[in-house]
Amino acid sequence: MQLYNKLSSKEREQLIEQAGEERFTLSFYKYHQLKDPKAFRDFLFLNWNKLDVLGRINVAHEGINAQLSVPAKKFEDFKTFLDSIDFLKDVRLNIAIEHYDKSFLKLKIKVRPKIVHDGLNDATFDVTNKGVHVDAIKFNELIEDPNTVLVDMRNHYESEIGHFKNAVTPDVDTFRQSLDIIEADLKDHKEDKNLVMYCTGGIRCEKASAYYKHKGFKKVYQLEGGIIEYARQVKDKNLENKFFGKNFVFDDRRSEKISDDVIAKCHQCGKACDTHVNCANDGCHLLFIQCEDCAKKMDGCCSIQCQDIVHLPYEEQKRLRSGRPDGNRKFKKGRSPVLKFK
Numbered sequence: 001m002q003l004y005n006k007l008s009s010k011e012r013e014q015l016i017e018q019a020g021e022e023r024f025t026l027s028f029y030k031y032h033q034l035k036d037p038k039a040f041r042d043f044l045f046l047n048w049n050k051l052d053v054l055g056r057i058n059v060a061h062e063g064i065n066a067q068l069s070v071p072a073k074k075f076e077d078f079k080t081f082l083d084s085i086d087f088l089k090d091v092r093l094n095i096a097i098e099h100y101d102k103s104f105l106k107l108k109i110k111v112r113p114k115i116v117h118d119g120l121n122d123a124t125f126d127v128t129n130k131g132v133h134v135d136a137i138k139f140n141e142l143i144e145d146p147n148t149v150l151v152d153m154r155n156h157y158e159s160e161i162g163h164f165k166n167a168v169t170p171d172v173d174t175f176r177q178s179l180d181i182i183e184a185d186l187k188d189h190k191e192d193k194n195l196v197m198y199c200t201g202g203i204r205c206e207k208a209s210a211y212y213k214h215k216g217f218k219k220v221y222q223l224e225g226g227i228i229e230y231a232r233q234v235k236d237k238n239l240e241n242k243f244f245g246k247n248f249v250f251d252d253r254r255s256e257k258i259s260d261d262v263i264a265k266c267h268q269c270g271k272a273c274d275t276h277v278n279c280a281n282d283g284c285h286l287l288f289i290q291c292e293d294c295a296k297k298m299d300g301c302c303s304i305q306c307q308d309i310v311h312l313p314y315e316e317q318k319r320l321r322s323g324r325p326d327g328n329r330k331f332k333k334g335r336s337p338v339l340k341f342k
């Protein structure tokens with residue numbers, strides 16, 4: 001019985017290329033009490049591996065959060081499988097508007113303490129007492145209401161490349177920080193203002209809206225399915241798009257273009273740019289925005305120091321990394337004194 005990945009990313013990439021088949025990138029989440037997350041995890045792995053599903057999935061006692069790549073021709077089988085699980089029957093799937101066949105190259109299902117790292121102690125409030133879900137039409141109306149405060153529940157490197165018109169975008173590194181900042185900012189308006197929030201796919205707002213209701217906010221709304229679903233509805237129903245720029249996503253595409261506006265700048269030269277990269281030095285891996293010119297000039301690195309390191313023989317680079325506490329920390333989140341324009 002195979003319960004874990006056997007192929008490397010490279011091997012998988014070659015297989016996908018050879019097969020030449022179309023794949024959908026999609027995500028979903030569900031809060032649901034799971035008694036045995038490990039058994040559920042293995043059950044998913046066995047079934048999804050058979051369907052050639054790839055992706056990154058967190059399973060916890062509180063439910064499931066999944067980002068996936070599914071072969072188009074097995075999509076129906078995948079859906080039938082989901083529907084066979086009681087609590088996932090008819091779960092809303094957020095399907096990416098752009099197709100990219102290599103958004104994920106492995107099937108990684110992990111059992112975690114929580115499905116999103118939120119830094120909250122759940123015992124303090126009722127997660128099921130959440131805000132009112134609104135679709136794109138209602139959301140567009142609400143955010144034009146002068147009595148509305150629109151809040152972006154994502155982190156700084158996400159809202160930096162794209163956000164809704166008139167949104168408050170807290171300059172934070174974690175979800176927990178933004179909860180506190182927003183509460184403090186709005187403490188005198190708990191009853192009179194509409195507190196409207198959004199995030200990438202909706203999952204963070206599930207927690208945030210319940211949290212704010214617990215803190216005494218009366219009119220709490222959340223964008224159902226987040227920016228991903230909003231973009232789909234805007235396209236399908238030909239609505240006015242009030243989102244500027246790109247939606248940062250957590251697969252190898254890194255972002256989805258929602259409008260043609262480029263609202264960010266290259267962190268090295270300041271020129272208009274909204275392309276995130278990870279520093280080419282594996283020992284650094286800093287996530288930052290870099291234009292093509294700077295990428296060429298800096299060999300894809302965030303600093304001269306990193307550039308010096310990538311020119312060393314690989315074994316030497318590995319030696320430098322070992323023993324460093326933050327060596328090879330994947331996906332370091334976009335702040336460093338070496339970036340002049342951040």
Ligand SMILES: [Zn+2]
Nearest residue numbers: 266269291294
């Ligand atoms: Zn640049």
Ligand SMILES: [Zn+2]
Nearest residue numbers: 279284302306
């Ligand atoms: Zn670097």
